[in-house]
Amino acid sequence: MGRNITRFANRPVFHTLDLSLLERLLAQCGVDVGPLPTDRAERVDALFDIFYRADERTLALHEALYSIMRLDNPNGMGLLLDLAVAESLLHNLPPR
Numbered sequence: 001m002g003r004n005i006t007r008f009a010n011r012p013v014f015h016t017l018d019l020s021l022l023e024r025l026l027a028q029c030g031v032d033v034g035p036l037p038t039d040r041a042e043r044v045d046a047l048f049d050i051f052y053r054a055d056e057r058t059l060a061l062h063e064a065l066y067s068i069m070r071l072d073n074p075n076g077m078g079l080l081l082d083l084a085v086a087e088s089l090l091h092n093l094p095p096r
Contacts, residue, residue: 014048015041022047029064 019040026033033050036043051061070076 011045011048014044014051017044017047019043019047025067026050026061026064029067030060031058031064 023033023036031050033047036046071080
């Protein structure tokens with residue numbers, strides 16, 4: 001499984017991510033990223049290294065990646081919208 005995470009870790013793609021969302025997801029999945037640099041480029045590199053060095057001992061990271069994969073499709077978007085409505089974060093959505 002560590003090899004699959006390494007394939008997921010693509011440095012150019014990491015430069016396009018919303019880092020605050022990624023960090024929140026990792027925190028919710030129990031992945032300790034430790035103190036990160038404030039400079040965006042250095043922060044991206046630090047987060048990339050966490051994924052690149054992942055192995056079978058990083059169960060929390062595997063779970064975070066599973067969450068990303070499960071939510072990265074239309075069904076996942078529907079689930080997120082349903083949760084947002086249930087938490088009163090969104091109102092007046094058209095029926096799906």
